[in-house]
Amino acid sequence: MLKLNKNIAISDTGYVFDPSIGESYTLNPIGLEIVELLKANKTDNEIKSIILERYDVDDATFERYYIDFTGMLKNYQLAKDE
Amino acid sequence: MEKLKFERPFIKKITTGLPAKFGMKNRIEVVNNIDGLPVEELMNDYGSPVFVISERTLRQTISEARLAFSTRYPLVQFAWSYKTNYLDAVCRVFHQEGSWAEVVSIFEYKKALQNGVPGAQIIFNGPDKSAEDLELAINNNSLIHIDHFDELYMLAELSKKTQKKSKVAIRVNMDTGIYPQWDRFGFNYENGEAWEALNRILLNQHLDLVGLHTHIGTYITSPSAYRTAASKLANLVVEIRNKYNHAIQYIDMGGGFASQNTLRGSYLQGYDAAPSFDEYADAISSALINSAIRPDSLPLLILETGRALVDNAGYLLTSVLANKRLADGRRATIIDAGVNILFTSFWYDHTISPTRFDNDHTEETTIYGPLCMNIDCIRPAIVLPLLKKGDRLVVQRVGAYNMTQWLQFITMRPNIVLIDTHGKTHLIRKGETVETIKQQEQLPKHLE
Numbered sequence: 001m002l003k004l005n006k007n008i009a010i011s012d013t014g015y016v017f018d019p020s021i022g023e024s025y026t027l028n029p030i031g032l033e034i035v036e037l038l039k040a041n042k043t044d045n046e047i048k049s050i051i052l053e054r055y056d057v058d059d060a061t062f063e064r065y066y067i068d069f070t071g072m073l074k075n076y077q078l079a080k081d082e
Numbered sequence: 083m084e085k086l087k088f089e090r091p092f093i094k095k096i097t098t099g100l101p102a103k104f105g106m107k108n109r110i111e112v113v114n115n116i117d118g119l120p121v122e123e124l125m126n127d128y129g130s131p132v133f134v135i136s137e138r139t140l141r142q143t144i145s146e147a148r149l150a151f152s153t154r155y156p157l158v159q160f161a162w163s164y165k166t167n168y169l170d171a172v173c174r175v176f177h178q179e180g181s182w183a184e185v186v187s188i189f190e191y192k193k194a195l196q197n198g199v200p201g202a203q204i205i206f207n208g209p210d211k212s213a214e215d216l217e218l219a220i221n222n223n224s225l226i227h228i229d230h231f232d233e234l235y236m237l238a239e240l241s242k243k244t245q246k247k248s249k250v251a252i253r254v255n256m257d258t259g260i261y262p263q264w265d266r267f268g269f270n271y272e273n274g275e276a277w278e279a280l281n282r283i284l285l286n287q288h289l290d291l292v293g294l295h296t297h298i299g300t301y302i303t304s305p306s307a308y309r310t311a312a313s314k315l316a317n318l319v320v321e322i323r324n325k326y327n328h329a330i331q332y333i334d335m336g337g338g339f340a341s342q343n344t345l346r347g348s349y350l351q352g353y354d355a356a357p358s359f360d361e362y363a364d365a366i367s368s369a370l371i372n373s374a375i376r377p378d379s380l381p382l383l384i385l386e387t388g389r390a391l392v393d394n395a396g397y398l399l400t401s402v403l404a405n406k407r408l409a410d411g412r413r414a415t416i417i418d419a420g421v422n423i424l425f426t427s428f429w430y431d432h433t434i435s436p437t438r439f440d441n442d443h444t445e446e447t448t449i450y451g452p453l454c455m456n457i458d459c460i461r462p463a464i465v466l467p468l469l470k471k472g473d474r475l476v477v478q479r480v481g482a483y484n485m486t487q488w489l490q491f492i493t494m495r496p497n498i499v500l501i502d503t504h505g506k507t508h509l510i511r512k513g514e515t516v517e518t519i520k521q522q523e524q525l526p527k528h529l530e
Contacts (some may be wrong), residue, residue, distance in 0.1 A: 016093070024096045028443045028468075031091040057088035065470075068407060069091040075411035076095065 002070055003082045004038045018078060021074065030055070031069060038079065090468050092443055110444060110467060113435040113476040116397055117501045121437050121474055124499065129513065130401040130474075131419040133485060133498040137175055139395035140481075141503065143177045148392060150359035154162075154367035157382040161205050163337050164190040166388025166482045167396075171510040173197050176391070184337075184386040188215040205334065205386070207253070207295070209233075216240050220248045220288070227251045227295045227334070229267055230282050234279060241288035251293030251334065252279050256314050258298050258307040267297065271314050276356040276529035280318070284326045291328065291368065294318055297336025301345065301389070305357050305365035308335060312366045316373030319381060332382035335366055343430040343479045352430075352479075359390070389482040396481025398424060403452060413447040415469055420451025420458045422491040424477065425484055427460045432462070433478040439467045453492045485511075490519060 009017040011051035016035070027035060030051070037047045044066070051062055073079040114121055124134060135255075144160065151158040161184040162176035168190055173183070174197055183194035186208030194204050201222025209229040211219070216237055219226050221244070228234050228250055241248045253257035253268025254276045269276040283289045294315045298307055312335060319330045336523050339362055370380065400419040409413050421427055434449065444465050451458040469475075488495055494514035498505050 025093050026096055026443075028089060028092045028441070031093050034091050054086055055088040058309075061191055062088070065090045068405070069093065071407060072093050072411060075407075076093065078093075079111040 001043055001082055002073070002079050003037060003041075004035065004073075005077075006079055010035060010039070016078070018076075021077075023076070025078070028057045034066070034069065035073075038073075090442070090470055092445065092468055094443070094445055100502065105157065110439050110465070111433070111435050112437065112439050113397075113478065114437045116476075118505055119501060119507065121399055121476060124476060124507070125399050125401070127507070128497045128499050129511065130399060131417075131423065131496050132399050132513075133423075133480070133496065134397045134399060135481060136395045137396070137500055137502045140172065140175045140392065141179060143391050144176060144181070146403065147359045147385075147387065148179075150363040151367065151383065153248055154363050155383050156380060159332075159382055159384045161203075161334075161384055161386050162391075163386050163388030164194060165486055167195055167392050167485050169485055169498065169507070169510055170197055172392065173182060173483075182384075185211075187193065187216075188212070191215065191219070191224075191456075202249075205384070207297075207386075210347060213240060216248075220244055220246050222453055223249060225249050225251060225293060227253050228279065228283075229253055230269075231279065234282060235398045238286050238288055243453075247290045249290050249292045250283060251291070251295045251332075252276060252283070253295045253297065254315065254318070256296065256298070256311060258310040260297070260299060260302065260304055260307045264297070264299050268295070271318075276318065277427075280322065284322070284328060290328070291322075291333040293333040293334055295336065295384075297386070300338045301340045302338045303340050303355050303357060305361045306374050308362055309365040309369045311335065312369035313373060316370055316375050320374045323379075329379055332384050333370065334384035334386065335489075337385070337387040337389065339387045339390035340480060341389045341482060343426070343432065344392060346429055346431050348431075356390075363435070365483075388474055392481035393479045394481065396479065396484065398477040398480045398484070400475050400477060402469050402471055402475065404471060405469060408448070413445055414450060415447045415466070416450045416452060417458070417460065417475060418452050419477070419496075420453040420493065421460065422451075422453060422458075422489040422493065423484065424451070424460060424480060424496055425487040425489070426480065426482070429481075431461060431464075432480065434464055434466070435476045435478060436467050436469070437474040437476065441467075443468055455492070483505075490514060494518070499509075 014032040016025040116134050144280040157373040161182040164185045174237050178513050182203040183199040184205045185191045185194050203223045204224045206219045206224050207227045237248055254271050255265045255268045256271035257263055269279045283291045296311050315333050322328050340356040342356050400417045404416045406414045446463055446465050451460055497513040498511040500510045501507055
């Protein structure tokens with residue numbers, strides 16, 4: 001399960017700050033929503049159900065972009081698999 | 083409850099640093115129509131990828147160029163550079179606008195004849211003209227621009243044999259202060275080679291020296307180089323008059339004017355770096371008018387510019403095939419148009435525009451073509467909106483050289499569509515099929 005680093009600061013507008021390395025990032029609204037769900041310790045499947053419920057997207061399309069997005073969170077060392 | 087519109091989730095690192103010299107932010111220009119026709123509609127009708135040429139832009143551009151030169155010099159003639167784009171429809175637009183034809187092979191020469199250009203209005207350039215080609219050109223009274231001594235002697239012999247005087251010019255290469263100096267075509271000015279050729283022509287009763295030609299290079303962003311070239315040719319005109327009492331009828335300044343495309347590695351954007359037609363016209367015209375040529379015998383000024391006349395009129399419409407991440411996390415986008423049909427992407431950073439831009443989020447991506455070859459990279463880095471499979475992109479300023487230098491490699495060459503001045507579309511070159519390629523092949527019996 002993907003876990004966000006605990007010290008990450010996230011604003012309501014999608015601004016992300018990683019105090020451990022001093023880098024900042026910006027999220028689009030759906031990216032922010034997913035990050036908040038990760039922060040709330042939701043599993044991948046729970047996140048998928050919530051997004052599919054709210055957004056006009058099919059299962060396969062969401063999964064493709066979700067893998068890409070979480071890959072970037074890991075690439076920026078903002079999250080890791082536990 | 084109606085569901086929300088889905089957008090790909092996205093995170094971007096905020097990078098801070100010195101702004102660009104001009105403090106410019108990345109500009110994303112949306113192009114969703116060409117001459118009023120929706121890109122989506124054009125692609126639905128003619129497929130993806132597809133080249134689109136705007137007849138309106140072709141005519142506007144040649145009008146601008148004509149105006150720039152004709153308001154500064156009394157005798158101006160454009161000759162359409164076939165190699166830049168020899169689609170018949172494109173050539174005929176320029177011929178309708180009064181351009182002669184400038185060709186560099188017998189293939190292009192025959193195309194010009196078939197496009198209705200009178201032989202006497204075809205300029206035959208290039209290093210490869212066979213005896214048969216030259217005979218045809220002599221009989222048609224075409225303007226033959228001699229490239230080397232072997233050609234000069236062959237032409238003299240043919241003219242003697244046919245008892246018909248050839249109308250000739252020599253191509254002169256020279257130092258105009260720019261690098262690289264093109265010296266592989268024609269005869270050199272500085273080392274006296276040009277005079278060696280001129281003396282031989284002027285003393286030969288079968289050759290009629292009607293013009294002087296130069297072509298100093300390609301994508302020349304320095305109008306002063308043309309000023310130097312025009313001055314040197316003007317000197318030759320005067321010296322030929324003094325020595326042989328022979329009047330040169332025309333000076334052909336060749337082409338090489340830059341288009342508004344951005345050269346790869348250039349700091350300035352193409353539309354800032356490329357001089358206007360007015361700047362080129364000013365440099366050339368003032369050099370000729372200020373020369374020692376007598377005002378009552380100014381030669382005709384011929385211009386063979388190709389790229390600057392046609393580049394802006396061409397568009398390549400393409401679709402996103404896939405998105406992926408490279409090993410270091412960089413975004414990569416694969417589109418259905420590769421370097422085989424967009425040859426100029428080897429030296430230009432083409433402007434690639436999305437057809438829509440729904441929010442403020444952008445990301446840097448590398449654009450790859452569809453070929454299974456590592457060289458197939460259209461833009462190493464470009465900032466675009468978040469793209470997904472099926473999104474449409476418009477590559478701008480692709481009218482020059484792509485539709486002549488393109489390769490049938492791995493994929494077929496696509497449809498080319500012309501939008502006329504009334505906004506009506508015309509298919510001017512059919513996309514290739516497997517059959518198009520196969521019909522040129524032959525199987526030996528034992529492999530059937």
